[in-house]
Amino acid sequence: xxxxxVQRIESIRDPEGVLGKRIELxxxxxxxxxxxxxxxxxxxxxxxVVQALQQQLPMQTIRTGLNLPKIILFLTEQEYDQLGIKFDxxxxxxxxxxxxxxxxxxxx
Numbered sequence: 302x303x304x305x306x307v308q309r310i311e312s313i314r315d316p317e318g319v320l321g322k323r324i325e326l327x328x329x330x331x332x333x334x335x336x337x338x339x340x341x342x343x344x345x346x347x348x349x350v351v352q353a354l355q356q357q358l359p360m361q362t363i364r365t366g367l368n369l370p371k372i373i374l375f376l377t378e379q380e381y382d383q384l385g386i387k388f389d390x391x392x393x394x395x396x397x398x399x400x401x402x403x404x405x406x407x408x409x
Contacts, residue, residue: 303398305327305371306326306391307388307392307394309324311323313375315375321375321378323374324374324376371396386405
């Protein structure tokens with residue numbers, strides 16, 4: 302079982318001009334949190350300033366998880382409807398890969 306999050310959904314047209322969707326799924330992993338204790342007083346001061354800045358400034362690069370590209374789906378509108386899943390950006394799904402099938406389950 303793999304956890305994935307919908308990173309992006311875009312409307313696309315295939316080479317024949319058929320309207321479809323591009324759905325980008327990224328793997329959702331948790332990064333273990335650990336604290337490094339600097340050896341010198343100067344290093345501790347720099348660490349405290351950086352931590353204060355991280356709390357004050359909105360930065361998208363600071364996340365609690367590690368995001369790795371996993372699957373990009375290119376589906377026509379008909380294929381998307383046949384799949385029976387209404388993907389939402391930032392929604393997390395469990396993917397089960399077994400016996401030549403891929404099963405999506407929405408997590409709560």
